Amino acid sequence: MSEQPTPERRRHNVSRYMSVDLQTITPQTTVMAAARLLLQHHISGAPVMNEAGELIGVVSERDVMKVLSGDTANAALLVQAVMSTQVVTVPQDMSMITLASLFKHNPYRRLPVVHEGKLVGQISRSDVLRFLLELTSESAA
Secondary structure (H helix, E strand, O other), rough: OOOOOOOOHHHOOOOOOOOOOOOOOOOOHHHHHHHHHHHHHHOEEEEEEOOOEEEEEEEEEEHHHHEEEEEEEOOOOEEOOOOOOOOEEEEEEOOOHHHHHHHOOOOOOEEEEEEOOOOEEEHHHHHHHHHHHHHHHHHHH
16 A cells, blocks of 8 residues: 655655646647747647647657758648657656656656646756755755
8 A cells, every 4th residue: 555645745746846737739730830839838848649638749849950951941740750759757746856866867858747647747857946946945944
């Protein structure tokens, strides 16, 4: 039987720091439309969801840059052609310390957060920095 996290431990879980108001993209979205969405919302990547609402990939700024071939961009290219399909996700009850280690040892800038197989949020390196600042101000008090 798994232990329920104490309120103190829950306070330092991914669920407290993750973004829940996500911009998502479909695989049929053009890469140029995805680029506009990323720029418009000042984000570096977004989850890709199928018609059933399932997470099937992630598209990042780096993926969008794949449309460049020489000096021209293929404006008709779809997200499904450039998105990453090997998606690493984290559970919402993961500790921020564990998440920080995951970010430290991997190139990810953001990760989808899932609960019972459903996308519930996204967590980024900047969220870890926010946690760190909060943690250090708590210990200084």
